[in-house]
Amino acid sequence: MTLTKLRNKTIITDDDLGYNQRIGMPIEIFCLEKKQPIAFGKIQSFTNGQVCINGNHYSRDQYVLFGFPAQLP
Numbered sequence: 001m002t003l004t005k006l007r008n009k010t011i012i013t014d015d016d017l018g019y020n021q022r023i024g025m026p027i028e029i030f031c032l033e034k035k036q037p038i039a040f041g042k043i044q045s046f047t048n049g050q051v052c053i054n055g056n057h058y059s060r061d062q063y064v065l066f067g068f069p070a071q072l073p
Contacts, residue, residue, distance in 0.1 A: 011067040012060075017046045019070035027051075027067035029058045038063070 011017060011027065020027055021043040029039035029051070041053040050057045051065065 011065050011069055013070070014046070014048075015070045016067065017043060017051065017065075020067045021046070023068075025068050027053070027065055029053065030064040030066060031062075032064060 011020060017027075019025075024042055026040055026042050028037050030036070031038045039053050039056060039058060044052040044055070046052065046060075049061070050059050052058075
């Protein structure tokens with residue numbers, strides 16, 4: 001299996017997160033301060049303010065989320 005990193009595909013809407021969770025697609029949590037990814041995995045749950053991956057909660061306002069958008073442009 002080949003994993004292609006989508007560097008320009010940020011997921012910011014609830015539809016995007018729900019889509020990734022439904023199909024079991026992992027997402028990447030990227031920290032702009034450290035300039036590096038800090039988490040990668042399947043979404044366990046999400047709310048308006050945070051995403052839970054691997055038992056850890058990450059603020060949707062503080063980090064950039066990369067994954068597969070629900071609708072490609």
